[in-house]
Amino acid sequence: MKPLTGKSGTNILIGIILALAIAAAVIALVTTDRTAKKGSRLGPEFGYDLTEQKKIDPALILYREAAPVIKTALQKPTALAVGPHDRIYVAGDREICVFDSQAKPLPKIKLTSEPRCLAVAHDGTIYLGIQDHIEVYNDQGKKLAAWESLGDKAVLTAVAVGKNDVFVTDAGNRVVVRYDKSGRLLSFIGKKDPDRNIPGFNVPSPYFDLAIAPDGLLRVVNPGNLMIEAYTFDGDREFWWGKPSTNSIDGFSGCCNPVNFALLPNDEGFVTAEKGLTRIKIYDPAGKFVGVVAGPETFAEHDRILSGKGQGNLEGGLDVAVDSQNRVLVLDPLTDEIRIFTRKTKNL
Amino acid sequence: MNQKESDINDHAAARPQTCPWYQPAVATAVVAGVFSLIVSVVLVANYLPQRPASRDLPEDATPLESAEIIRMKENLKLNPDDQLRQQIRGLDLQLRRQYFHRRTVTAWGAWLLLGGLAVFFTALKSAAHLRRKLPLPPSKTAPQKTTLTRTRLSVAGLGAILIAAALALAVFSTGDITQNALAPSDEIITAPPYPTPQQIKAQWPGFRGPDGSGRAAYNNIPQSFNTDTGENILWKSPVPSFGHNSPVVWGNRVFLSGGTDKIQQVFCFDADTGALLWQKDVNVARPPNFESPEIYEDTGIAAATMAADGRRAYAIFANGDMVAFDLDGNQIWAKNLGIPDSMYGYAASLAMYQNLLLVQFDQGPDEQDNFQSKLFAFDGATGALVWRTDRPVYDSWTSPIVIDTEKRPQIITNASPWIIAYDPAHGKELWRLECFGSDVAPSPTYAGGLVFAAQPYDQFYALRPDGSGNVTETHIAWTVDDIIPETSSPVGNDQLVFLLDGAGFLGCYDVKTGSKFWEHDMKDMFSSSPSLVGDKLYLFSEDGVMYLLAAAEKYEEISRSHLGERVTSSPAFTDGRLFIRTEKNLFCIGRMP
Amino acid sequence: MAQEQIDSKEISRRDLLQGGLRNLCLLGVGGAAGLLIGRSRAQATVWQIDPYTCISCGNCASYCVMEESAVKCVHAFAMCGYCDLCTGFLEPEPDAINKGAENELCPTGAIKREFVEDPYYQYTIDEKLCNGCGKCVKGCNAFGNGSLFLQVRHDRCLNCNQCSIAAACPSQSFRRVPADQPYIIKEAYHAG
């Protein structure tokens, strides 16, 4: 190259500069990471990793999956219950699917609106929570009654049936509603009341479960406080248990858990279902951690589907029920299946 | 020549060799250059990762500050300690300050560098300008011949380098992966060529929706709109040519057809913006003796609604032309089925079952009074005929629906005198029921486990679709005869069924028994079919009024909105949106952001 | 003189040819433009993240052409549970539920926690501090309602012809949306 102007003595220098510049340009071009092959290049403090928390010590797993999965055939199952003769009831879409204890389908019950939760009494009467009210069906699937609406804000998430009473959790109004069996509203339980030492229910997401324990007290999840609380039917808060911990297996993980629970027969304790760390655990009646039914590894497909919805844990929380043979039934609303776990025999 | 020389001398005189500004310009350039260099060094230093300059840190602190704070946090978990807590907070504050400080330095540095370089180059250019030498003729002229040869060689050489590079790339980049997963065009891994029921449910793939029953899968449809204020009107686009057919929607595409006896067209709109994505004329090879039929004015050439399956969109016209376009508007196949012999013009919309495109091709009888009606199933991808069934019926103006009962999927067809159900996989007849005595226009509907069929001016039937053979005597669940649709089709859910006649009488019946809950005179004229969105009933009158009623056991009008344009087709519903075609336009009604 | 004539003839022939070609080119360019005008839109489009497919991988923080990314976290308040123990704000196992740096998830301290009433807290994003890394989005999605999510902030976005974050996005969540509806804000509809 010849300079158009200037001294020719500088040519070598210019040549070196040009060669270096061309080399730098080519290197820059070749090493460009346009598709983020090297990842986000952010430091470790920008990472959020739950891999450790998802691991469960195999010695803690007391149950194994012992029966074939039951496909619900519902597009969107919402709730699970076990009724007399260990019949399995799954509510969803606009119907209730019924299976006998051997998973054989029984006639379905058609509904007129989408159910959210249900409970089955000893006589087979079904108490069904629709968005804002309760509907009652007999064991033949005939609609007996539709109770009055609890208002626009109501989001019914769980029903429990006692001898004379029906209890409903309303996640929208953050309260438990007590009815008699004719549908007369008797009282509200669990409203914030410092005088009675009642903190009020903290319900950040539409999961709010309850059950009637053999000791005659209500057990209600206070999900935002990560506790299960015991109430008398008159609304006195008797005792409570549960602690938050994401790292330790004996605590309830995340911000609002458990999403659902069920009682083991013979007052043997609780089966709890959690979201976030998708797992089913066993606690004794006093709230002491006993063991694990199944952990995130078992529900990998559930987690995968949930991650594709991009809306956190707003839906898809596992529902649990226990039948008289001590089998733990888990409804996975995302894979539309019921999975059945039995206790490993050697541990019995 | 002398003249020129003097010019050059003048020119030289105008630019003295030594200008008083030359030295300052060079000095400025040097200063600016040094400044730019310093700024560059600062910027580079700022870019490189730094170690926190804290004195309180443990001695073995890692150079990566983030790792350090993570380690400290882990320590804190093991033994909670206020001092450590304070340390973490201090370090965190310091790190964040550093982080944002770096960002600020980068931003300022970039501006300073820009300024410095601007001054540097300005000064240098000025200096060069001031010392510009006179142009002088170069000593020698370039030897043409060798230059050209060398140039040719170098161009050819670069071509060769390119070829070598391409060869190298081709040789070194072929891996097993591509051969197995990508290359085989003959080894076919087939994805199902049709959408899943869930996918279909989320779309509006044909006349009156996923199952042809006029029920929306979404509840979030606006309950009113206002054409004056534009409230809830997302967009409105003119449809280039007329047709009675209703919009079908797949993904973000809305399909419509239209045309005259001369030209048939298919339109695709962007569901988000209303932009006309493409508009295609149908290009069909027709039989040699084909003559465009006379089109019955009230029906038009494009009364039949299209169908879409996410891969293609299909249209049929009153002259027997049928066409498939891919989503980009490329015509995939087209055929002419022969001109249907129909008294008021062909109007049956297309329906789909898996990959099959179903055409209810009902016609009047020939001179010997033999039936000519047929039901076709074509392969959507290729247009090949998969099966064909002859139908013992007269010409009709209804559309087939495909329903999924507990036992099996069925195609339901209404035409005088039979309502006939077919197996969609093979076209075998499943059951038939005699209920029509004359011309039929309302399409069948399926709701609450029953099939509904209307014989205008005569009787309305609810049937159980679980029989086989002739079920006329056995499978009629109930009938009513007071309000009967003539053109619109009924709509129902698991509790209620609604019948709307052209004069605006609307009846609400128990789906199980047929007992009437209420009837109401809407005092308006209707051609469009009613639709159900959750527990709301949507009606569009011919004058373009949208009535929103509660789909309940009591009559209740919720709202009334005016389109201001004539409506004869039925709306389509997708997530949060309602599409309705008027005489001239396509409206998209949806929630405003 | 003769030479000149030949030249001028040659030139005029060349001019003629050039004129023809020029008109052809003009026709070509104009034709292509005319063809595309039918498909064009005056209203431009802008880049946006589909929050329903975003996996908050962190690439938004570092692959934007801007030093400070145009992607930032936003909060759909109507979806938020107002948790005390917010997993988008606190480390998975916080030492205590407070604003201490040892408990906060956000590396840049961009989430502000304010007491509303017992037991509810409101979380807001200080956009000046947010760098779009998505760590809080992961935390909120992992346990909570997913009310925190990433969006391209159009006061910062340069609307590049080819978004370099889009090229680096592993879930292909970047797409162009009409400029008059430039955000995809998560809806406050809950299932349950």
Place this chain on the structure above:
Amino acid sequence: MTHLRSKSTLTVVLLAGLICAAVAQQRFPPPDFGPDYQMPETTTPPPQAIWYDLTDLAVLVTALVVASYLTLKNRNRNYIFLLMVFSLVYFGFWRQGCVCPIGAIQNITLALFDSSYSIPLVALAFFVLPLAFTLFFGRGFCAAVCPLGAIQDVVLLHPLRVPLWLQQALGLLAYVYLAAAVLFAATGSAFIICEYDPFVSFFRLSGGINMLVLGGSLLLIGIFVGRPYCRFLCPYGVLLRLMSRLSKWRGTITPRQCVQCRLCEDTCPFGAIDIPTPQTPDAVRTPDRVRLAALLMLLPIIMLFGGFLVSHLSTPFSRMHADVRLAERIYLEETGQVEDTVDESDAFRATGNPPEMLYQQARSIHDQFIRGGWILGAFLGLVVVGKLIRLSVFRRQSDYQAHRAYCLACGRCFASCPVHLQTLKDKEVITTIKQ
């Protein structure tokens, strides 16, 4: 080559639809707060208003008109330089280098091949206007409007003459770049012109380190080699060169008859001044004719070979498309050839789409690259042989002239022409007399 992009967008939309179907449920209310509590709104700062685009368009047209006037009528390098600096500041630093006609090539290509892509009107106008202006007035756009050219022009301090052989060979790179950009844009894979725009990070004062180094290197080269990007890389320059060959009017060194003074010979830093050819006897030119004939015969063979070769690059090329990369990764994972998963494959699995669909899509993209490769290879063969042919055709040249294609109309040569100076002087005299 039309379907893939729409297909992928379709999947996205389809999935979004499904999700919304599931989400569109009853609302779960936030907690009951006291009346004092005002729930904050999610802020949504609006994008740039549309009048920005329209202003850009107006400025572009004005700048093109002014540039044409300055290069053809006014013939003053200083004014051209000022306009260039203005363009650098406006289109470069103020509008941050977007939208530019160079990148618009890709929008045009994508719009031509994918009917579902609706191209912004501004991009269309930015592509068409400079071409149209060049067709009539020469490359005034390059001289004074294009910010990429401007930033290189302002750093040009010590221009070296690039020998003809190197200049011609390097000039081929722009064709390769253009062909690749069109291929990747047409298949919806990438907009490489924008991704590898070397100067845009300077205009924005921020950018990836690689792009800064790339741009910095080019500017460093640009101190000694006049406008390296414009001459050797710019894909839009390829089109402009073609248009400029046919332009009706264009900048000339001398406003009137050339006096063969040779003063302009070295003034052009871009090697765009053609010098008069020596008269050559016919006998010497015979080997040239043979060569020309050989090249003409070779042309179709080279084009076919080029097509064949490049179509075999479909595999590495198709990996520019995200869907193909994803399909390959998923295939590796599905067949157990790799153990772990990556973000991409996790995200894909979360969509629930069957891998077969993805494979099929990847295959169709791959097929597009095979077809595109044939066209691209043939085109490059045509370019190389075409250039050789042009170099083998003897063209007589009697004056010093700005090269029809390469002249950037920068006006540096004007001042060296005594005829031009004389004209200015005459005008001055006339003005003085009038006064």
